[in-house]
Amino acid sequence: MQRPTLLHLIATSVLITSPTAFASLSPQQELYKKTLVAAEKGDSASVQKGLKQLKQYPLKPYIIYAELRSRLNTLRPADALDFSRRYSDTPLEGRLRWALTTSLGKRNEWQAFRELYPSLDRPSAEQQCYWGRSELATGHKEAAYTLAARLWVEGHSQPDACDPLFDSWMKSGGLKDRHAHDRALAALEEGNISLARYAAKQASQASTKAQLDKAIELFLNPKSLLTNAALVTPKTPDHRRLLMLAVNRLRRSDLDAAIDLWVRDRARLSIPAEEQSELSVRMGTLKAKHYDPDSESALARIDPEFRLEELTEWRARLALKRLDWVEVERLIGKLPANKQMHERWQYWLSMAKMKQGTDVTTQLKTLSGDRTFYGFLAAELSHSPFSLDHEPIAMDAHKLKELEATPPFQRMRELYELGELYDARSEWNNATRDLSPDDQHMAAHLVKRWGWHTQAIRGAIQSEQWNDLDIRFPDPYPELFVDASERAGITSTWATAIARQESAFWETARSRVGARGLMQLMPTTARHTAKKHSLPLANLDELYQPRTNINLGSAYLGEMYREFNNNRVYATAAYNAGPHRVKAWMKERGNLPLDIWIETIPFDETRNYVQNVLAFAVIYDRLADRPARLLSDSERKLLAYNQPQGKSDKL
Incomplete structure (x- = not known):
């Protein structure tokens, strides 16, 4: 059965940023940028002149939006609602209403605010607080205080805009012990001890104060419950929450003690089965990934009846680590039928x-x-033979041309070419939301023709076109990868597969930890690699240039290849998780067959990464009619299939 769940993923850690510059802009694009700057500055004369010269240019709504935003302090609800009606097919219409609603709230213009607020889909906490204040201003105190109570009991600090609402509510006597209690517990569950202490001080009754003192003490000293079960009994108020609070807190400092506490008390304190699973899985997987001698017994204690499939999978991995094939078969049989398949x-x-x-x-x-x-x-x-199940599609050129001519796709293309990817993505989301899967698929092919490969891949996923490999596995820089890989002593297919997994071929991707470009290089790694291999890197922005990024990424991948004795499995893992971690994993489990070593990688991301990259390389070679191998001869010799039967040391 064909299963798309592994190979359709895009690295979720990548953020989309704008290119530093395009090679050239058309005269209209240059005029657009100039007029947009004038609009942002509130230069109405220049804006009107520019709009007239731009004629039917697709991005004129963005100029009008920017000009309206520049005078937000004088706009009225009618202005925003009129803009929304005129440009209802753009993502801008909601942005202007959102911005003006917030602005009106900050200015305490409650009548105008109340005209616009109901048009918001998901108002922010700040906007909700402005709504509460507008309720106060218009005499709706009961509704205002009901909202204040709901917002106040959150376990995190609310925006400053909420303070006047909260002050009025508290002065009216609305803050009761139940509110102090709920906020203190919520704050502890979010790890916010200072807010919990503040909330606890608002309680007036001795019983509430005692309950919250106990909760705070358990937060600070969760192990005390393990040594003294009488601290929390079935008669203790909030005993379930207190146990989960203590266990969650304790697992960060002493996982084994947390497991002991959880196994001992979850039944004693009547935690419902459906509320147990998340915490059980979290602790069980952490324990399994440590590969401690008692990991198997710990998972058996946490889930004795094999109710939690994630833990059963990890029990199977632990058995693989011991090469206990009888137990591996038994544990696979404990998985749900669909998971077994x-x-x-x-x-x-x-x-x-x-x-x-x-x-x-x-x-x-x-x-x-x-x-x-x-x-x-x-x-x-x-x-x-490798099965690709490739289903290339013959696109309807007429329909494709019609789609490209629609205003949303005209705007999208201009924004893409200008490097305004946040707006381009917003236009895509807006334009494809109500399209049929076939039209979404066509849209993906359209943006692929522009060179927007990342969005094309997402479009294939959105339309569930798993077998259209032409769009899911583009190869936009073959010459650059060939040249760089030859110098690095690796195959271009491997480097291409790395880029596909890392960024889905977006040149200016930047991860949350700072990795940049097609092959997602960290700045320190890029500088070190450039120096070591005498490759040019004048500044970090050059990592967004395909040639520079591919040269450096391939050179670094080649380093990992040689550092791990020409084994692409270990080198691929090192590219993702760092060579120091891979060396530690090899020291711990390097005696294992190669496929078991991959399966027992403790980082889920790295395990999937290695499997994806190796599989992607096969797909790229097969699509290009090149000889394809998942593993080299030396790598294949290390598989469990080719190893003599025996057992490794016990965990």
Whole structure:
């Protein structure tokens, strides 16, 4: 069965930023940028002149929006609502209403504010507080105080705009012990001890103060509950929340003690089964990933009846680590039926049966029909061809032209070419929201023609076109990858697969931790690599240039390849998680067969990353009619399939 769930992902850690500059702009684009600057400055004369010269230019609404924003302090609701009606097919209409609503609230212009506020879909906490204040100003005290109570009991600080509303509510005597209690507990659950103490001080009754003192003490000293169960009994108010608070707090400093406390008290304090699973899975997976000697027994204590499939999967991984194939088979059998049929566990079930003397050739050939890492592994082991299940599509040129001529896509293309990707993405979301899957697919091909590969890939996912590999696996820089890879001593396909996984080919992607460009290089790594290989890097903005990024990324990938003895599995993991972590994992589990080593990588992101990159490389080679291999000969020799049966040391 074809399963798209592994290979359709885009790295979620990547943020989309704007290009530093395009090679050239058309005269209209230059005029647009100039007029936009004038609009932002409130230069109405220049704006009117520019709008007249721009004629039917698609981005004129952005100029009008910027000009209106420049005089936000004098706008009225009618101005924003009129703009919304005129430009209802743009994402700008909601932005102007949002901005003006906030501005009116800051200015205490409650009548105008109340005209516009109901038009907001999801008002912010700040805007909700302005609404509460407008209720006070118009004599609706009961409604205002009901809202104040709801906003005040949150476990985090609210915007300063809420203070007048809260002050009025508190002065009216609205703040009761139940509010102090709820906010203090919510704050502790969010780890905000200072806010919890503030909220606790608002309580007036001795019983409430005692309850909150106990909660704060448990937060500060959660292990005390383990040594003294009488601190929280079934008769204790909020006993369930207090237990979960203590366990969550304790797991950060002493995971084993937290597990002991949780296993001992979850039944004693009547935690409902549906409320147990999240915390059980969180602690169980953390314990499993430590690969401690008692990890298996800890997971068995947490989930003795195999109710939590994530923990059952980790128990199977722990058995793989011990090469206990009988236990691997047993544990896979404990998974839900649909999970057992996943290619991951079908592969490991085949390995377990093979190691126990069963011929699994038929099972491997069946699994080889999957376009996944495990399907490709099975194909290599059973000497079967790689199955791509590629379904290229013949696009209707007339329909494509019609779509491109619509105002949203005209604006989208201009914004893309100008590097205004936030706005371009907003236009995409707005324009494709109500399109049929077929039209979404067509839209993805349209933006691919522009060179917007990242959005094209997302469009294929959005329209569930898993088998249109032309759009899901573009190859926009083949010459650059070939040149850089030859110098680095690696294959261009591998480097291309890295870029596909890292950024989905967006030149100016930037991660939350600062990695940049196509191959997501960290600044320190880029500088070090440039110096070591005598490659040019005048400033970090050059990492957004494809040639520079590919040269440096390929050079660094080549370093990892050589550092890990020409093993692409270890090198790929090192590219993602850092060589120091991979060396530590190899020291801990380097004696394992290579496929088991991959399966037991403790970072979920890195495990999926390695599997994706190796599988992507196969897809790229097959699409280009090149000989394709998932693993080299030396790498294949390290697979469990090719290793003699035996058991490694116990955990």
